[in-house]
Amino acid sequence: MIRTTRTLSVMMFSQPGARDWTCPPAPTGVREFHARLPDHAPTPLRELPALAAELGAGRLFVKDESSRLGLPAFKALGASWAVHRVLSGRTGQVTLTTATDGNHGRAVARMARMHGQRAHVFVPGSVPTPAIDAIRNEGAQVTLVDGTYDDAVKQAAAADGVLVQDMGWPGYEEVPAWIVEGYSTLCHEMDEQLDGEPGLVVVPVGVGSFAQAVVTHYRSRASRTRLLAVEPDTAACVLASLEAGELTTVPTGDTIMAGLNCGTPSATSWPFLRHGLDAAVAISDADCTRAMADLHALGVHSGPCGAASLAGLRAARDELGDLTTVVLISTEGRP
Numbered sequence: 278m279i280r281t282t283r284t285l286s287v288m289m290f291s292q293p294g295a296r297d298w299t300c301p302p303a304p305t306g307v308r309e310f311h312a313r314l315p316d317h318a319p320t321p322l323r324e325l326p327a328l329a330a331e332l333g334a335g336r337l338f339v340k341d342e343s344s345r346l347g348l349p350a351f352k353a354l355g356a357s358w359a360v361h362r363v364l365s366g367r368t369g370q371v372t373l374t375t376a377t378d379g380n381h382g383r384a385v386a387r388m389a390r391m392h393g394q395r396a397h398v399f400v401p402g403s404v405p406t407p408a409i410d411a412i413r414n415e416g417a418q419v420t421l422v423d424g425t426y427d428d429a430v431k432q433a434a435a436a437d438g439v440l441v442q443d444m445g446w447p448g449y450e451e452v453p454a455w456i457v458e459g460y461s462t463l464c465h466e467m468d469e470q471l472d473g474e475p476g477l478v479v480v481p482v483g484v485g486s487f488a489q490a491v492v493t494h495y496r497s498r499a500s501r502t503r504l505l506a507v508e509p510d511t512a513a514c515v516l517a518s519l520e521a522g523e524l525t526t527v528p529t530g531d532t533i534m535a536g537l538n539c540g541t542p543s544a545t546s547w548p549f550l551r552h553g554l555d556a557a558v559a560i561s562d563a564d565c566t567r568a569m570a571d572l573h574a575l576g577v578h579s580g581p582c583g584a585a586s587l588a589g590l591r592a593a594r595d596e597l598g599d600l601t602t603v604v605l606i607s608t609e610g611r612p
Contacts, residue, residue, distance in 0.1 A: 287592055288510060288559040290519045295496075295504070298552040302497035303461040303490070307358055311462045314357060316347040320463070322470040322604070325575050332590060334600035335476075339577050339586075340467055343610025348384055349580070350536075350609035351463055352443075355486065356384035358459030359441055359452055364392055372397050372438035376422075376429035378483065378536045379408035380582075380609055385441050386415035399433040401426050404535055407612055425529055426539050444484040445545030453486060453545045460490035467604060475502050476601035479586040481608050482506040482515050482557070483539040485546035491606075492553035505597075506550070506557040507589025509534045513559040515542050515550055522551075533562045536582040536609065556593060564588035572607070583607030 311317055321341050329337035346353035360373065372395040375385045382398040389396035396417035400409055401424060413419050420436075422429040434440055434449070445453035467475075478495070482488045488506050495502045506515055511530035518525040526541040542550060562581075568591070569584035579587075586605035590597075 287596075288513065288516060289556060289593055289596055290516055291556040291596060292519075293555070295553055295555045296501055298496055300493055300496050300549065300553065303458050303493050307458050308462045308465055310358060310361065311346075311354065311459075314346060319466045319470070320345055322467060323577055325577070327575060328571075328587070329603070332594055332600065332603070334603045336601070337603045337605070338471070339572070339579075340463065340604055340606045341577055341579075342463070342583065342606070342608050343578055343580075348380070348387060349611070350380035350384070351460065351487070352380040352384040353387065354462050355443060355456035355459035356381065356388050356441065359455040360385065360388040360392065362455045363439055363441060363452065364394070370394060373441050374433045374436045374438035375399070375441045376401075376426065376433040377404070377412070378426055378538055379404050380536055381443050382417070383408070383412045383415055386412050386417035390416045397433075397436060397438055399429040399436070401429045403531060403538055405612065408535065427526070427541055443486045444543040447544060450545050453543060457486050457490045457493070457546070460487050461494060463606075464491060464494035471602070471604070473602070474500055475604045477503045477505060477597065477603045479505045479507060479590050479603070479605045481534075481537055481582050481585040481589075481606065482508050483537045484541070484543040485515055485550050486543055487608065488515070488554065489543070489546035489549040492549040496549075496553045503555040503597075504553065505589060505593060506554050507585045508557065508559050509537050509565075509585070510559040510561050512538045512540060514540050516557045516559050518542055518547065519551065519554070519557055533581040534565055534585055537585060556596070558589045558593040560585060560588040560592050564592060577607060578611045579607040580609040580611050583609045
């Protein structure tokens with residue numbers, strides 16, 4: 278039975294049948310590609326017994342993406358594979374265009390520079406100045422957009438160049454699929470680092486491409502792992518879509534979780550989220566700030582988007598029942 282919980286402190290959706298849904302696996306060869314890149318190394322899976330005790334879990338781990346391919350977030354996995362696929366068979370100079378809330382744009386700019394190509398990144402006004410400066414420092418042209426992330430995506434799609442966007446829509450599906458494939462490396466690393474299957478994986482969600490990769494990883498095999506998505510309560514587009522049973526756009530507001538500040542889920546990710554997520558929860562900036570401080574105190578230097586996974590688990594804890602092994606995916610390091 279689908280269940281929606283809305284109280285003064287919790288906005289949550291759950292669907293117990295998600296673990297019975299199946300999908301095809303991600304293609305092979307992506308991890309081998311990443312292994313050949315400079316600065317490649319698996320990111321650590323850190324066990325935090327203090328949080329396991331607090332939350333009543335058997336064991337609790339954090340997949341720490343604070344340093345991935347020389348950048349402070351997991352996004353380099355998707356950008357590197359997608360840029361590789363985009364440039365395969367092309368000759369001469371191209372401009373890679375994209376819209377970003379921060380980490381994706383910097384990753385595309387870095388990959389463009391590595392390949393001797395140009396990058397043009399469109400950034401909504403909600404993105405912090407240090408994140409914009411980091412994109413410029415990769416050699417990219419940056420256009421500031423007076424509007425939301427969705428507005429920035431529209432401008433990037435209309436610009437001259439080859440669009441490398443982690444959000445799909447009808448007619449633009451191939452490149453977002455490559456980005457999702459790139460994220461599969463992270464999931465395979467977790468398989469090798471864990472002793473057995475996790476009982477629960479908690480995933481921060483923006484447009485949903487990374488969540489699609491996690492859903493694909495677990496729903497393409499005989500797994501009983503539960504999957505919890507976490508969003509800011511000012512931009513809970515996946516939660517709203519799950520509640521409505523269809524792709525839904527929501528207005529967005531300011532949040533410290535800039536990389537999750539998205540008003541519309543990716544159309545290419547939506548079928549996977551709709552059927553493969555066990556639950557979704559929305560959290561406040563205050564929840565996230567506390568989680569970030571607690572993770573820092575335990576030696577995990579998560580940024581706001583990365584700390585969202587702990588905040589989401591805390592918010593949803595009473596609805597989740599018994600917890601055996603939990604993995605929180607911390608998608609970014611400190612700004």
